[in-house]
Amino acid sequence: MKRRDFTRCATALAIAATAPAAFGQNWPDKTVKLLLSQPAGSGADAMARMISDQLAKKWSQSIVVENRPGGQNVIGAQAAARSPADGYTFYFATAAALVTNPYLIKNLPYDPQKDFVPVGMVGKVPFVLSVNAGSQFKTLADLVTYAKANPGRLAVANEGPKTFGGMMTRLLASQLGIQVNSVSYVSVGAAVTDTVGGQVEVLLSDLPSAVQMIRSGKLRPLGVTTAQRVSGLENVPSIADTLPGFDFAGWLVIVAPAGTPTAVVQRANRDLDAVLTDKDIASRLLAIGPITEGAGTVDQTGAFLRREYERWGSVTKAVGILPE
Incomplete structure (x- = not known):
């Protein structure tokens, strides 16, 4: 190789090696977009x-x-x-979008495992089993005793058979050895309203949707779906106290289109972690939804998503749900 050609080659390699770092340092130099699948005014939107x-x-x-x-x-x-992988679009994703939709929807027009790269965790959202204030059930054991004596008579409100609440209702009933009537609602708000009003006695919903009614005494919580008790509701037992190993929660993560520059992903992860570990921000987030422990690393987030994908595949199989 001639010296001139060698020099040109070496220069090109040097530029290529430093390009990702330079991209990360200069980024962002224009408006960034954050997409989410929920409407304006929703809890996820506020977060x-x-x-x-x-x-x-x-x-x-x-x-x-x-x-x-x-x-x-x-x-x-x-x-x-389908957004450009240029570092200027991120997706504020739910567990449904990334791990359960492939098991529920035929011909899904995106591939959660191939179309996105993880950026970082936002937080986990516990679900809670609760009853109206006038209910005869004071504990989960009371509910189980009644349900076993009256198969199929206990109505449990949720958002539908293919939502987290609906699937957890079926899974919980199966593991407790009871038969319940799972009542689908078009929205969690409607389910909460009917449970408070006594039209249905039991509710399984995400905690943020029910927490104000719980704190006001209009709903009585019987258990949370996470293995650990929830901060601020420490007196509410975990369902895992009755069913060891029962540990389910909704969650939110930020991902980016596959191919997004690594330097951008790493910087976004680092800055997201700094935001989420700020005590004031974490407290404000907890008031409206998720429990956050920081963003974690990109690799940790990816590993979490893979575990959840496999786990929910097992859950949908266990409760007998097929894609439609």
């Missing part, structure tokens, strides 16, 4: 906007939160998957 406000300060750049609700998260997830 996304709170986090975006903090990241925008760190990045000295505006972040636009774009709501793409509908289709069991498919509309938002598909839009995110």
Whole structure:
């Protein structure tokens, strides 16, 4: 090889080696977009906007939160998957979008495992089994005793058979050895309202949707679905106290389109972790939804997503749900 050609080759390699670092240092130099699958005004929307406000300060750049609700998260997830992998689009993703939809929907127009790269965890959202204030059930044991004596008579409100609440209702009943009447609602708000009003006695919902009614005494919590008790509701037992190993929660993560520059993903992860580990932000998030322990690393988030994907595959099989 001639010396001139060798020099050119060496220079090109040096530039290629430093390009990712340079990209990360200069990024972002324009508006960043954060997509989510929930409507404006929802709990997830409030969380996304709170986090975006903090990241925008760190990045000295505006972040636009774009709501793409509908289709069991498919509309938002598909839009995110098809976005340019240039470091300027992120997806505020739910567990449904990334790990349960493949088991529930035939011909899903995106591949959660191939179309996204993990950025970081946002937090986990416990679910809670609760009853109206006038219910005869004071504990989970009371409920189980009644259900065994009256197979199929106990009505449990949730958001539908293919939602987290619906699937956990069936899984919980199976593991407790009881038969229940799972009552589907078009929204968790409607399910909460009917449970408070006594039209249905039992509710299985995400904790943020029920917590105000629990604190006001209009709903009585019998157990949370996470293995550990929940901060602020330490007197509410975990269902795992009755069913060892029962540990389920919804969760939220931030991902990016596959192919997004590694330097951008790493910086976004680092800054997200700094936001979530701020005590004030963590407290504000807890008031409206998730329990956060920081973003974790990119690798930890990826490993978590793979475990959840496999676990929910087992759950959907166990409760007999097939994709439609």
